[in-house]
Amino acid sequence: xDIGAVLENAILQFVGFNACYYAIAAIGLNVQFGxxxxxxxxxxxxxxxxxxxxxxxxxxxxxSVWWGIAIGIGYSVFLGLLMGAPTLRxxxxxxxxxxxxxxxxxxxxxxxxxxxxxxxGTDGLKNFAQKFQQVGIDLGLQPAKDYGFWIFQFxxxxxxxxxxxxxxxxxxxxxxxxxxxxxxxxxxxxIREDEDAVRSLGKNVYSxxxxxxxxxxxxxxxxxxxxxxxxxxxxxxxxSRDLTFFVLTGxxxxxxAKVTGSIIGPMxxxxxxxxxxxxxxxxxxxxxxxxxxxxxxxxxIGVVVFMVMGALMVLLMVYRPQGLFGNRKEMAxxxx
Amino acid sequence: xxxAEPPPTAEQxxxxxxxxxxxxxxxxxxxxxxxxxxxxxxxxxxxxxxxGGIVAVDVARVEVQRGSITALIGPNGAGKTTxxxxxxxxxxxxxxxxxxxxxxxxxxxxxxxxARGMVRTFQLTKSLTKxxxxxxxxxxxxxxxxxxxxxxxxxxxxxxxxxxxxxxxxDLLRRFKLxxxxxxxxxxxxGGQRKLLEMARALMTDxxxxxxxxxxxxxxxxxxxxxxxHVRGLRDDGMTVLFVEHDMDMVHDISDWVIVMAEGxxxxxxxxxxxxxxxxxxxxxxxxxxxxxxxEDEV
Numbered sequence: 132x133d134i135g136a137v138l139e140n141a142i143l144q145f146v147g148f149n150a151c152y153y154a155i156a157a158i159g160l161n162v163q164f165g166x167x168x169x170x171x172x173x174x175x176x177x178x179x180x181x182x183x184x185x186x187x188x189x190x191x192x193x194x195s196v197w198w199g200i201a202i203g204i205g206y207s208v209f210l211g212l213l214m215g216a217p218t219l220r221x222x223x224x225x226x227x228x229x230x231x232x233x234x235x236x237x238x239x240x241x242x243x244x245x246x247x248x249x250x251x252g253t254d255g256l257k258n259f260a261q262k263f264q265q266v267g268i269d270l271g272l273q274p275a276k277d278y279g280f281w282i283f284q285f286x287x288x289x290x291x292x293x294x295x296x297x298x299x300x301x302x303x304x305x306x307x308x309x310x311x312x313x314x315x316x317x318x319x320x321x322i323r324e325d326e327d328a329v330r331s332l333g334k335n336v337y338s339x340x341x342x343x344x345x346x347x348x349x350x351x352x353x354x355x356x357x358x359x360x361x362x363x364x365x366x367x368x369x370x371s372r373d374l375t376f377f378v379l380t381g382x383x384x385x386x387x388a389k390v391t392g393s394i395i396g397p398m399x400x401x402x403x404x405x406x407x408x409x410x411x412x413x414x415x416x417x418x419x420x421x422x423x424x425x426x427x428x429x430x431x432i433g434v435v436v437f438m439v440m441g442a443l444m445v446l447l448m449v450y451r452p453q454g455l456f457g458n459r460k461e462m463a464x465x466x467x
Numbered sequence: 468x469x470x471a472e473p474p475p476t477a478e479q480x481x482x483x484x485x486x487x488x489x490x491x492x493x494x495x496x497x498x499x500x501x502x503x504x505x506x507x508x509x510x511x512x513x514x515x516x517x518x519g520g521i522v523a524v525d526v527a528r529v530e531v532q533r534g535s536i537t538a539l540i541g542p543n544g545a546g547k548t549t550x551x552x553x554x555x556x557x558x559x560x561x562x563x564x565x566x567x568x569x570x571x572x573x574x575x576x577x578x579x580x581x582a583r584g585m586v587r588t589f590q591l592t593k594s595l596t597k598x599x600x601x602x603x604x605x606x607x608x609x610x611x612x613x614x615x616x617x618x619x620x621x622x623x624x625x626x627x628x629x630x631x632x633x634x635x636x637x638d639l640l641r642r643f644k645l646x647x648x649x650x651x652x653x654x655x656x657x658g659g660q661r662k663l664l665e666m667a668r669a670l671m672t673d674x675x676x677x678x679x680x681x682x683x684x685x686x687x688x689x690x691x692x693x694x695x696x697h698v699r700g701l702r703d704d705g706m707t708v709l710f711v712e713h714d715m716d717m718v719h720d721i722s723d724w725v726i727v728m729a730e731g732x733x734x735x736x737x738x739x740x741x742x743x744x745x746x747x748x749x750x751x752x753x754x755x756x757x758x759x760x761x762x763e764d765e766v
Contacts, residue, residue, distance in 0.1 A: 306620065313619030314611045314629065321595050321606050327557065328593035333581035333609045333672055342616050460652060461597045 137409035139282045145402035148289065148361055151296035152354045153397035156374075157382040158303045158390065159350030164379070165387035166311055167343035168323030170227040173214065174351045174378050176234030179370035180206035181352025183241055186256035186365035191249060196262045200356065207352035210237070211345035219340045226344075234375060242367035253367060260363035267291030292361040299357060300394060303350050308390045319343055320388075380444060386454025388461065395456060403443070407436045483703050489535040489723045490738075496724075498737030498745075501528035508533040508676055508707045509554070509585075514563035516546075516553055516731075523549045524560070525731045531676070531724075536698065536708040538718045538739075541728035542752055547711045548590055550728065551680055555587045556580045568675065582609055584675035590684065590711070594661040594668075596654030600645060603653050603664055604636035605629070607671025636671060643667045643697065659690040666697060677701055679710035683717055695721055719743065727751065 144150060156174055163169040184203025188196050214233050218226040241250035250256070268274060272287035279285050285293065310316050318339050321329045326336050359365045377400065385396020411432045418428035427435065453459050482490070496502050507530035516524040524546040531537050539547050552558035554565060556577035564573050567585050581587075595603050611632070612618050613625030640646040643663045648656060653664060662682055669677060682698065683691055691714070699721055701708050712718050718725060718739065725742045727735040729751035735742060742748055 309622070310616065310619045313622070314605070314613035314625060315616045315619035317598070317602055317606055318614055320598060324595045324597050325593050327577075327589070328595060329606070330557070330577045331555070331581055331587050331589070331593070332607050332668065333578050333586075334614070335576070335578045346616065 137406060137413060140409050141402050141406035144405035145398050147401060148292055148296060150398040150401040151293060151300060152357045153378055153381055154300045154394045155303060155357060156351050156354035156378045157393040157397045158307055159347040160378055160382055161387060161393040162307055162343055163347035166316060166323060167319040167340060169340060169344055170223050171230045172227050172375055173230030173234030175370040175374040176210060176237040177207045177348040177351035178355030179237050179241060180210050181355030182359040182365045183250060185356045185359045186259055189259035190256050196259050203352045203356050204349055207348045208345055211348040215341045215344045219337055238367055238370050255364055255366040257364040260360050263360045296357050299353055304390050304394055383454055386457030389456045392454050392456035404436060407439055411436060485534055485703050493532055493535060493724050498741040500733040500736055502736050504530040504532040506533045507531060509567050511554060511565035514553055515561050516549055517561045522731050524553060526550060526733055529726060529733055531707060531709050533707050535723040536702050536721055537724045537726060538722035539709060539711045539726050540718055545728040546731040547728055548680055551587060551678060551711060581672060586669040586672045586674035587678040588665045588669055588680055590680040592661040592665050594653040594664045596652060598653060599650050600653050600664060601636060601649050603668050604640060604671055605632050607668040608632040609672050639667045639670055659686040662686055674706060676707045681711050683712055683714040
């Protein structure tokens with residue numbers, strides 16, 4: 132058994148591309164869920180908005196891929212307004228239902244045969260990321276060459292994706308951190324606890340909730356853009372409910388209403404996932420049997436890993452409900 | 468310590484100038500339901516609210532004199548809090564119009580009413596337990612530049628205003644004797660302190676009319692006296708106070724005018740002395756007219 136290789140892979144996943152675009156998505160989700168208390172179960176929809184905004188540029192519209200940033204932002208703002216307008220005046224549950232449904236509608240529309248010419252159907256979109264990759268090459272990163280030190284060896288192409296991705300994480304982290312230090316953030320945190328109290332003090336709660344939903348959605352769309360550019364393609368089924376809930380798991384793991392939590396949570400999510408997956412694969416090299424009953428075989432591992440992660444999450448919620456970086460004091464006072 | 472002295476009764480206490488003015492203005496007002504006041508800051512007409520078949524509030528006419536402390540009393544279920552919710556926009560009346568400071572207020576969102584100077588507190592205190600006391604206070608200030616998200620990113624645009632707001636908040640905290648709790652989470656305050664905090668936070672909006680929903684509920688007797696002083700202080704600073712209360716001592720002690728509701732209607736109005744001798748009020752509380760309407764001229 133090679134525990135060293137398992138650990139090595141886990142560490143690489145900890146800082147890897149998956150962790151990176153999950154972190155961007157979680158920073159956005161944190162604005163909505165962590166600070167404003169908006170239960171958004173549709174972050175995958177916002178990510179799809181960003182990814183398709185970038186993907187459509189070259190292959191559908193025939194314009195430069197950089198326009199994709201504006202288009203992706205436009206799509207996600209539109210999606211946020213569409214979800215928020217009917218629901219933000221209602222109780223929180225309605226937003227949850229509408230967001231999860233909207234994200235599914237987005238996915239079903241972009242993979243439909245009907246809109247194949249606009250979104251590429253189930254094949255998705257590709258051949259749009261060359262210009263993005265070219266910038267990395269121009270900066271001297273050879274796509275096929277390996278760079279790095281110790282176990283951190285990345286191809287030039289991966290390294291370029293990581294540099295851009297983690298820069299976005301840093302930028303959005305700083306933006307959200309400073310917004311939450313401002314009076315604007317104070318209003319959001321107050322809304323999270325008691326909307327009526329904020330209303331009675333002369334603030335337009337509906338408008339603030341909409342701003343938070345849209346801002347979080349736009350940040351989420353950057354996660355989608357990054358995913359599209361990094362993979363050099365857009366696949367509709369990347370944006371299923373799993374994605375939303377894995378991002379949410381990462382956020383809760385790190386601790387809601389903390390920028391550090393929203394970044395380190397998704398990193399840990401991928402690190403722990405890779406570790407458990409690797410470990411189980413090492414342990415279950417031949418089927419585990421009790422008598423004639425096969426308890427575990429290597430094809431089960433993909434599912435079992437998520438079961439173990441779910442159990443770990445339950446333990447975390449019981450013993451550390453604020454997440455790893457959350458504020459215990461903030462959690463300790465229940466609203467009356 | 469000042470708080471420990473026996474509180475002066477209404478007779479013993481020297482009335483302040485604003486109090487004297489309020490009482491003088493109300494001296495000639497007839498103690499009948501819906502009486503017109505010389506200078507009403509709030510005037511409501513035909514406010515009605517049905518919940519299904521039940522009429523929760525049916526107020527023909529009520530006015531609140533500017534610069535006075537007006538109490539709204541009545542037995543449980545009389546519709547006092549519902550009336551509060553209607554007037555402040557937290558609930559929409561089935562019919563009715565009302566004006567605040569001469570401007571019609573019907574249909575306005577609650578935050579717009581608050582922005583015009585009509586601020587309220589809640590029966591179940593809504594101090595934001597997960598924010599520190601000082602942040603609770605600063606939240607109350609209106610017109611904050613930093614509350615626009617595009618300004619939020621640039622501290623230079625709101626730091627100066629924030630400092631002013633903080634100074635004002637600290638003044639109010641000192642006045643309400645909460646300054647020692649300044650940096651604690653509001654969740655660490657006692658029930659009475661939360662009432663004080665909510666009142667102080669409401670003052671951060673620079674209101675002209677302060678509407679308090681049961682400010683004394685759940686407050687210990689020692690704190691009650693200081694709350695009384697604070698409410699009087701609001702009037703002395705030129706604000707108008709309308710409050711819902713069950714504590715008759717407080718009502719009698721501090722109010723200039725009393726409005727009595729029962730079964731959704733205003734059944735009596737008058738000075739505290741008028742009210743304590745009013746038979747309709749005694750009936751409403753003690754239930755002499757069981758099962759019948761409280762207004763004698765009703766069919």
